[in-house]
Amino acid sequence: MSLEPPLPLEFLVQGTPTSLQGSARSRDEWQERVRQAARAVIPLDAWLLLQPLAVTIYIFPATVLPGDIDNRVKHILDAMTRVVYLEDRQIHRIVVQKFEPDAIFSFSAASRDLAEAMNSEGPVVYLRITDDLHEELQRCSPLPNGA
Numbered sequence: 001m002s003l004e005p006p007l008p009l010e011f012l013v014q015g016t017p018t019s020l021q022g023s024a025r026s027r028d029e030w031q032e033r034v035r036q037a038a039r040a041v042i043p044l045d046a047w048l049l050l051q052p053l054a055v056t057i058y059i060f061p062a063t064v065l066p067g068d069i070d071n072r073v074k075h076i077l078d079a080m081t082r083v084v085y086l087e088d089r090q091i092h093r094i095v096v097q098k099f100e101p102d103a104i105f106s107f108s109a110a111s112r113d114l115a116e117a118m119n120s121e122g123p124v125v126y127l128r129i130t131d132d133l134h135e136e137l138q139r140c141s142p143l144p145n146g147a
Contacts, residue, residue, distance in 0.1 A: 004049060005042045008130035009084065010113040013037045016061050016123040017072040027075055034079035037127075042084065049085040054093035054135060056128040060117050065098050076125070084129055093133050 014037075018030040057076055059065065065072075073096055077088045085091075099105055099118075107114060117126040 020071040031079035058126040062123040
């Protein structure tokens with residue numbers, strides 16, 4: 001039996017992530033929501049992940065998301081520190097995207113959690129943590145020589 005959380009680790013956080021410009025109270029509340037969602041999918045006796053990691057963050061807001069998307073990433077990553085991984089400098093790759101209402105998008109093979117996020121009525125954030133640092137790159141076609 002492994003004492004590490006199973007990877008890839010996927011979970012949803014209900015709500016809209018706070019921005020760096022938000023209040024300390026809203027940041028703390030959001031980070032606690034992220035921690036609770038992470039703890040719900042990690043076995044109680046699991047160790048913290050120590051290896052280099054990649055994180056995918058898909059934000060499904062209820063309305064058009066104001067401000068810069070990068071201002072919402074730090075609170076998410078910080079919340080998972082000492083819950084999922086030891087420290088956020090282990091994160092070597094971050095993929096972040098927002099899917100605002102009425103945007104047209106599709107996924108060729110959505111996981112159960114991602115499908116749930118896509119069909120959610122309220123705002124939700126889909127999180128995926130993996131130790132495969134090149135997961136998305138493996139689906140890309142190489143450029144021809146000289147390009």
